[in-house]
Amino acid sequence: MLKHWPPLNALRGFEAAARLGSFHKAADELHLTQSAISQQIRSLESFLEQPLFFRTGRSVNLTDAGHDLYSTAQVMLQQLSVGIRRLDQYRKPNQLVVNTTPAFARHWLLPRLKSFNRLHPEIDLWLFTTFEPPDMAAETVDLAIRDDLSAQIECSHKVLHQDRLSPVCHPDLLKLQKEQRATLHGEREMDWSHWSLQGGVNVGQQSHGLNFSDPGLLLDAARSGLGIALVSQLLAQQALAEGILQPLTDQSVRGPNWSWLIHRDSENNPFTRHFCQWLLGVLPQD
Secondary structure: OOOHHOOOHHHHHHHHHHHHHHHHHHHHHHHHOHHHHHHHHHHHHHHOOOOOOOEEOOOOOOOOOHHHHHHHHHHHHHHHHHHHHHHHHOOOOOEEEEEEEEEHHHHHHHHHHHHHHHHHHHHEEEEEEEEEEEEEOOOOOOOOEEEOHHHHHHHHHHHHHEEEEEEOOOOHHOOOOOOHOEEEEEEHHOOOOHHHHOOOOOOOOOOOOEEOOHHHHHHHHHHHHOEHHHEEEOOOHHHHHOOOEEEEOEEEEEEEEEEEEEEOOOOOOOOHHHHHHHHHHOOOOO
């Protein structure tokens, strides 16, 4: 595919000239001579085998093909610029990359990070959230904390917490009859079929209702009073403590295991050790 790409410098010169409407202004912006910009445009037109500008004296205007290419080049160069700037984060000497799920990051980790920052302000923590477990051998991740982890080569694996699942709802819904409450459905263990298979009592759950693939959104929907939901006690810990959610029964059933993976290259990193010690101190103990 690279054989079909025009030179990047020619695209930069073209984008500047098209945006500014002038070869002279483009040359000033890119710290080049006007003849250099003209040569870049000519080489690009030769590569594409069609004109990109109408030249009338000192003024230049885009052809239809030029307008089309300009919209593409502008987006591409902006994305490339953002991507290059983003690479600066990999040069931080005090960075610790922690992978987790969006739900764990939003509902459990973020409300507690202030205490970690207070203990270790020197550590630049990067929360890298993904819906799927990372490939620790291929991705730049020091530590992963998730409820869907299994052992991987070159990593230490440790089960941290055995979660429990409970049916909950917003307090306002307790005023309604069971049959009047909508039912929210999750995936994996947070599907109501898991509750039934584990011997959970009938709390008025129905087979129809809103469905969520993200347990964090499921919890948000329950907090908003959209219906009853089967949720992680770990993720709902703060909402339950604040009374935003109320349990529908004292019964709970087995949930997923929360574990960590630590890459062998990070095991002896003091930043990793500090974070792990803090995490073990704040996670509920079985």
